[in-house]
Amino acid sequence: QxxxxxxxxxxxxxxxxxxxxxxxxxxxFSSYWMYWVRQAPGKGLEWVSGISTGGGSRSYSDFVKGRxxxxxxxxxxxxxxxxxxxxxxxTAVYYCAKDRAAQVRGQGTQVTVSS
Numbered sequence: 001q002x003x004x005x006x007x008x009x010x011x012x013x014x015x016x017x018x019x020x021x022x023x024x025x026x027x028x029f030s031s032y033w034m035y036w037v038r039q040a041p042g043k044g045l046e047w048v049s050g051i052s053t054g055g056g057s058r059s060y061s062d063f064v065k066g067r068x069x070x071x072x073x074x075x076x077x078x079x080x081x082x083x084x085x086x087x088x089x090x091t092a093v094y095y096c097a098k099d100r101a102a103q104v105r106g107q108g109t110q111v112t113v114s115s
Contacts, residue, residue: 002026002104004096009109016086020109022079022096030054030074036081037102038092038111045102048094049081063089086113 008020020036036048049060049070058070069082079096093108 002098004098004104004106006094006096006106006109009094009111011112011114012086013115014086014088014113016113017082017084018086018111020081020083020094020096020111022081022106024077024079024096024098027098029072029077032098033100034072034079035097035100035102036070036079036094037097037105038090038094039108040089040092043092045095046092047100047102050100051079083111086111088113 003025005023008018012018031053033050033052035050037045038048039045047061048064051058051070051072055072067085071080091113093110095105095108097105
């Protein structure tokens, strides 16, 4: 069955960086666009970024554009999210998803940005 396992979250100070990973299995990873979404405390799911099957097309929400970079390694069935210049408002559980609506997503990894 489809499995998406995120890792790499943690506590970081404002202005810091983190790199999230998502290990995928149970489907042909290289055939799907992949996405990152997040959920801040008390809020709904929020789309963050998406990447095409080969990685040549990437899109970002306005609130992370210029700070976050999505990438993928199809040989390793792994999705990444490099997050730089983190802000307190980036605090959330981050999920990788197989569809833009995030109906199929992993268990999430907590990112906390705080001094």
